[in-house]
Structures are given as structure tokens and as C-alpha cells.
Amino acid sequence: MSGAGVFLVLFFVGVCAAAPEKLVYAQLGRDVELRSPFGTDKYVTWYIGGADVAWSNPSGGRKILETEWRPRLELSSNGLVIKNVTRGEFGAFSCVARDKKIETGRQLFKLVQVEVVVDPPVLVSGQWLSLSCSVPDPGHAPRVHWVGPKGQTPETSGGGARVRTTADHSGDWTYVLTDQNERTTGTVNVRVIDLLPLAPVQTVFTSSSSPLLVPCSLAPGASWTDVRSRGVVEVGWNFCPNVWCDKPRLLTLSLESKPTWTTAAKGRARPKHDPGNGDLSLGRNVGRDGDAGAYECFIRFKDGEILNRTVRVEVLRIVASPGTRLNEGDPLNLTCTTGRPPRPDLQIKWLPPSSLSALRPPPHISIPSAGGAENGTWTCELWRGEELLTSTRVELRIESKFSVWMLVTLCALAAILILLVVLIIIIQRRRQRRSRRHMRLCQCKNPKPKGFYRS
Template identity: 40%
Template sequence: MRNLIQSVLLLIVVFESAAGTYEVRYFQVGGTVKLPLPAGVDLKQHYVYWKLEGGPELAVQNPLGRKSTSEVEPWKNRLSWTDGNELMITNIQQENFGTFVCEVKRMSVVIRTITYKLLRLTATVKPSTPLLPRSTLSLTCNAETLQGHENPQIHWLNPHGERELNQQITKIATSQDNGKWTCVTTHNQIENKAYVSVTVVDLSPPTSQSQYTSKSRPLTIPCSIPAHISWGQINDTGIKEVHWHFIPKPGSSPQRLFSLSVGNPMTWKAEKDRGLRLVSEPKKKDLSLTRFRGKEGDEGDYVCALEFKNGVILNRTVHVQVLRITSSPGTELISGQQLNLTCGLGQPLPSDLRLKWFPPEQSSLLSSLTSDRHPAHLTIPEVGTGDSGKWRCELWRSKACVTFAEITLKIEPRLSVWMLVVICSVTVIVLLLLVLIFILCRRRQRKMRHLRHRLCQCKTPKPKGFYRT
């Protein structure tokens, strides 16, 4: 009796396994499908057969590990086995959706089956062309329904991985919306995904609103177009002009520095010469300006702008500040004088910036500058010759030096009493020698004039001797 009951239970288990399971999966047209085997399959003892329901056989695997896939269109070169023994279908098309059946057999007996119903998952974006910031962006995700089955739950993931709960999203586009959006369906705790790309034309986000330079450092004013945006996409949005402006002070009139012709070829035109030049040709999408050394007159706002035919203007403003060192009473001093050095931007430093001084190695002030944050103003009551040389002031943000300024001081030694006596003595001796030389020259000139006077005192002298009359 016990054996009979065990046999009945075994038959029930076998029949339930053979009846198999039914799963619904959602995939995007053009995507890749991976269909796993039923649980509990021993590939060293069982045969695996994949086929379309009521259709041809697609793939086979035997206990010896030999695998084969259909070479008949439309499946040729699109079916393969993964390392995990899943059936993989690449670039699935509209006509490939349907019901896929996997049968696991021992010899000719079916011991397990699993059936997958593939339904279409569609993600769409409007407009499909690149759009400008502040335009309307619409995203829709739809899953094909199956009568008698519960519809899946749908949500979106934005390009930053943040969850958006609505099946349809309508919003005002910003540069943060640029990238790949993911539509996620959840059915029976299994997730399937569809993807759609959104392109928002904009300038690259600035690494910092302020740029720092000095007369000791190069000046670079950054502006660029992101790598994922092409000039073709920018032209499709109706670009009108690209230009640079400079505003020296708040409220002052902007000065137009450069303008870019977006024709073919694209060329920059200089409108006001401030010694700046473009970093590279426009095709490389780097619109930055640069100069070998900064100047005090560089302070102000630099505006990089993309102007479109519909009136939209995309711009980035970079505020340039110049670090400078001032010395009072000057850069040439005598040992013993008081020296005042000031380093700064011409206004109080923000809390995230700090200064660090680096005096000459022999300076008397070197030992007192030990902390990471140094004062903007340094005073040396009596400078010495050790303070002569190059002084350096660095501007730091966090653990990085953003720029530095340098000044060279010349300190002459102070003259002692003995040095003054020696200098005066030498000066007197030199003056006496000059007077002596002058007197000797005058006496020599007098002697020469007196000798010529004695030799010749008449107008027509005659030689002495006898003459015949």
C-alpha cells in the first residue's frame, strides 16, 4: 500500500513538472532577449529543446554539451546560447514576438517545460529630434496587454537613476534631462526594461562660476559643447550665432570680443582685441579663450553665448578675478626699512578660499608662517637682505592651488659709518687727482705757448750770414 501511494505521488510530481510554468516577459523591439531554462535541469542527463509554439524548432542542447541553433530565416545568426545556458535572441523584431516553449527531456520523455509569452514594450519621446532647454518634453511607456493576465507596473528612471512614477511624463526640458531614460515594467517580481534617448542641446556645465589668474599665470576662460552633442544636432535646432562678450564692471556696456560664423566653413571673427585667442578650431567644440599671462585689466564677466533663430539664448558666464601682490613702499628697499606686503583679489575672500605665502628661503618671516591659512597682509618692521628675492602668494580652494602671484624684492644693505668714511675718502682722492691732472695740463700748455713765442718774434725772419751785394 505504501509503495502504491509513493508511486502515485511521484506521477503527480512528474505530471506537474511536465505541465510546466507560464511566464510573461516584456521586451523592446530591437532589443536583446534572454530566456532562462526551467529550474532543476541537469544538463549532463537531459536534452533541451527550444521552439515556437506550433512552430519550428529553434535550438537544441544534448547531454554531451553540443549546442545548435536554427539557420533558417529570420532566426539565422540571431540565436545563441549564453554562458548561463540561456537562449539569447538579438535584435528582436516586431514579427518575432510570440510564445516560446522550452522542453526538457530524459530520452524521449518530457520531464519539464517552461513557456514564455513575449509582449512588446514601447518607449517613445516627443519630440524625437534634439530640443532646447525650456522646451516641452514628453515621455510615454506602453506595455502590450494580454487578456486574462494582470498588467505590469510601469515607472521611469531618469538619466541619473532617479525614479519617476508616472507611465507618461510631460515636463519642461533642462540639460539634466539629457541622456538615456529607462522604462521599467514589473510583472511577477520580474523587471523588463526599454530605453529611449533624449538630447537636450546646451553648453557644458561650468566647473566653477569664477576663474582665477594673475600676471604670473596663464588665463583660460572655459566654454565648450558636450561631447555627445554634434554640430549637426545644433544646426538642426536652428542655431543663428555664437559669440563672446566681456563686461568689465556690473552695469557697464558689454564689449563684443569674438563671433563665430556657423556656415561652412565655420570661422571665428575677432571684434575687439584684448590679447585673447581661441583655444582650438570650432569643429572640436571647445570655445574657450586663453592668453599666456593674465593682466589686471582681465577682471570682469566673460559671456559665451549660443543664439538661436527662435530667440532662445544659451549662455555661460565666467567671472574672472586677478590675484595680485602689492608692496609698500616699493620693490626696491634699503635694509632696515619697514615693508608691507598685501595679497588678494581686491575684495574679501570667500570662505572656501585661503592664501598661502612662500617667502625667500633666507627671509626672517619664514619661521612664522606655519599654518595652512595665512593673512592677506604681512608687515616686516625692518627688512634685511635675507628678505630679498622672489615672494610667492598662492590662492587655494580645498586641497588645490587655483592660481598664484609672484613679486621680486631687491633689498640693498644699509651703509655703516666706516663705509661712509671710506666712500667719502675715495671720492676726495679722486677729486684731488682730477684737480692735479687739470693743473699739470694747464702748465704744460703755458710752456708750449712760451717756447713758440721765443723762437719767432718777427713777421718775416731772415737767416743769419753774409750776402753778396
């Protein structure tokens, strides 16, 4: 080796020995950035294993030198980025700052490997998730804690944490290492398969005047690929009316290639969306009385895990007694009901015909004598606080008594008039017959007197 080469090596070793070492933690196969402590007004050279690999100058010039590192290095505004770190690259790096070829500063970096284990990376809601973050180098023991996608901070011991999962745990988990008052963070992705809505049982309301939507979908962060990877057995819907039943199958989803509904019960709510995007919701344009009941959306896995959500559908309707067509003065009873006992958190609001003002009476209205004010469209609304859940309508036809008697009178007069006309015609015809008979008897020119005559 030439004297100049020996000098450079000895110089680099001296620089490394004298410079304070900064620890940089990185995961195998991830990118890492070595941040320069020097400003942009310096000429900075980066070294790997004693050989310079990149430089930048105050004029904004940057260059990666022709080395085997070149494809995996990138100069940022703040330092040097090493892409896809391999196992043999954990070690020493350095950068030197110069001003007019005079060294003004130097910084040593030690790249330390971080091992992160996520077991399992894809899991079903309710299963346990194990997270582990450790440093194989026995000379370094940074403090570690974990932060979940929603800011969760589970208890961590020795760099590990154990969490019973829900849909809120699906997403990027961040590990935070603290060493020498320096913080290093990294992320790992966890996908939790769950169903929406998150509530195990939900109630939706509809009517013959409102659309029906029975919601169920994969929670964000999970896909059908994840579902298949867990060994899915069956996906579908069960339905149970408001009477006892054994949950007959309503729909089944095939996941062999493209998600497709394979069976469907006639007369029931149909799928609303393409299931390929994870939306399994059912619905129709307006509700029907037969839609009331419990709908169970489910995913069944080979290991026995089952995800299911039950959506109870209640159909609001107005019952008018004795009917919707009445005479003025008849008693009227209106009941707005879903067929189930009223819940204390729900309120009924009646909207009578325009001639009456809005009412908030009990679900049952009793009117002793119906009149013209009750004639028209009645609307019943179901509210929860300030939220309108659904509404339904009924059309009442109340005939005036005066109109009824007038119709009866007119019909009677018409009948009497017809009878009189018929009688007059009959009498007139009889008179005409008598008149014709008399004229036939008086038509002889020389009539003979009646009696006996002497010959």
C-alpha cells in the same frame, strides 16, 4: 494532413495548453531573449507557431533550422534571442526539454509589446522631458517606474514621468516593468544639451606667473549634431571688463560644416582646443591684468532658448610701494590683491625671500624700514582651503646705505683727484712759460750796459 502531422499539432496544442505561460515584454525593433528554465544537460527544442526552429544538446551542439526565422535567431547559453522584433511576432513561443527522447519539461512564452515614447529625444537643459511606457494589450497592466542615468527615480503615473532636465538627465533612461513577480527592463536614450561648468557663474584666478584657462564646453552626451537639430542661431563668447560694459562680442563659432571660430578680438585670450570636440575653452600661457573681467559663453536657439555660462577671471598681482627698487631703511608696503574685495573663503600666503620664513599675514604687509632681509623675490599665493588657486611674484632690489655712501665718497675723491691733477698741470705749464721767457732775455754775447756814454 497525415496522421503523424495531426498528432504533432495536437501534441503541441496540448503542450501549450498545459504549460504555465511566462510573459516576456519587448520593444518593437529591439532584440529580446527567451530564457530557458532548463539546465544545459537537456536536449532543448524551440518552437514558433508550432514549428521547431532551433535546438541545443548537452554536448554543446546548437543549430538554427532552415526557416524564414534563421537570419534573426541566435542561440545563447541561456536561451533563444530574437533580433529586431517586428509587430507580427508578438505572440506565443515555447521550448521543450527532453532526456533520451523523453519529455521532461516544457515552457510557454508570450511575447508582449511595450510601447515607449520619449518626447523630445533631444532637448535643451531646462526643458521638460516626457517619458511614457505602456502595454497596448488590455489584458496586461504591469507596474512601471523609470530610473535615470544618475539613478534618478522621478514620480511615475500610469507608466509616464515628466522631468525638468539638466545635464545629469542626459544618457540612457531605464524603464522597469514588474508583472507576476518578474522584472523586465529596457533603455531609451535621451540627449540633453547643456554647457559645462554646471555652475551658472564660476570664478577662475590667474596671474602673470600662471596660465589662464576660461572653461566652457558641451556637457557629455551631446554633440554639435544635436545642437544643429535643435535649430541653433549662434555660438560664441562675450567679454566684459571689471567696469560696466555692453558685452562686446569676443568670438563667434560657425557650425555650417566643421565648427570653426570666425572672429576674434585682438589681445584677448584665444581658443585652447579644437571646437569640433565640443570644447570652447579660452586661454593663454600666462595671465595679464587686462584679462580680468566676465567671460560669457553662450548658445542661442531659434525657439528662444539660451544656454550660457559666465566665468569671472580675477588676476592676482603684487603692488609694491613706493616701488621695487629701494634704499636700505626706506619704508616698504606690499599688497597682494585681485583688485576686488577679499573673499572670506580665500587665504593669502606670502613666501618672502629664502632668508625669511613663510608668512600667512593679511594681504597687506607694511615694513617701516626695509633691509637686506627683504631683498629678493617675494611670492604671493592664493589658497582656497587646501587648494592652490594661483600665485604671483615680484623682485625687490634694496640697496645698502653703506654701498651708496661709499659710491658717493669714491666719486667725490675721484673728482678731487682729477681737479688736483688739472691744477698741477696748469701750475707746471705756467712755470715752464716763465722759464722760457727769462732765457730769451739773456742770450746777447756782448751786452751793453745801460745808461749814458760819452763819445
